[in-house]
Amino acid sequence: MYLRIKNSEIVYPYSIQQLKLDEYNVSFPNDLTSEILEEFGVHFVQQTPKPNDYTKNISEGTPQLIDGVYTQVWNQTDATQEEIDTKIENQWEQIRVARNEILKECDWTVLPDSPVSASIEEWKTYRQQLRDVTSQSNPFEIVWPTNP
Numbered sequence: 001m002y003l004r005i006k007n008s009e010i011v012y013p014y015s016i017q018q019l020k021l022d023e024y025n026v027s028f029p030n031d032l033t034s035e036i037l038e039e040f041g042v043h044f045v046q047q048t049p050k051p052n053d054y055t056k057n058i059s060e061g062t063p064q065l066i067d068g069v070y071t072q073v074w075n076q077t078d079a080t081q082e083e084i085d086t087k088i089e090n091q092w093e094q095i096r097v098a099r100n101e102i103l104k105e106c107d108w109t110v111l112p113d114s115p116v117s118a119s120i121e122e123w124k125t126y127r128q129q130l131r132d133v134t135s136q137s138n139p140f141e142i143v144w145p146t147n148p
Contacts, residue, residue, distance in 0.1 A: 003063055003070055005041040010062055014042065048072045054087045054140055055079055091139035099133050106147065118148035 003012040004019065019042055020028060029036070034044065045063045051074055061073040079087070109116050109123040116123065129145035136142055 001045045001047060001072070002037070002042050003045050005043070012045070012062060016042075043070045046071045048074070050074060051076060052140075054091070055084055057083065088139060092134065095133060095139050095142055099130050103127060103130055116148075122148040 002014045002016065002019075003010050004014040004022075005011075016032060016037075019037075019040060020026075023040060037043065046069050048071060050060075051058055053076070055078065056076040057079050059075050061075040063070040064073050065071075106123065106127065108114055109118075110120055110127065112120070114120065114123075126145055126147050133142060133144065
């Protein structure tokens with residue numbers, strides 16, 4: 001990911017493809033070094049992990065120059081209770097979809113003639129643990145059972 005400083009304004013996000021479109025009259029070498037890019041005001045942006053806090057509204061901000069490197073920043077504001085409730089419900093829905101898919105994938109294990117090394121009872125216990133996943137208190141900290 002890149003940014004471009006043009007006329008004292010930061011254009012972000014920016015790409016090499018966009019540079020070539022913007023500077024269509026320039027013949028760029030195949031290997032664009034950071035020195036060449038900087039001649040055009042283009043700088044690499046160091047990516048940072050997006051915070052994972054469902055109680056916050058998180059959006060990407062304008063990269064900041066930190067120790068000589070443009071660094072991705074994240075803006076965080078407190079979410080309203082309604083927004084938090086929506087995020088929790090959406091997360092529970094994703095958990096249910098994932099759980100149901102895992103259950104479908106292991107349906108065959110509980111058939112009487114199933115050729116699995118674990119016992120049918122172990123698979124039944126595992127499948128019940130999958131069904132009980134939604135009884136955990138926080139959908140953002142789910143502990144998934146281990147299959148037999």
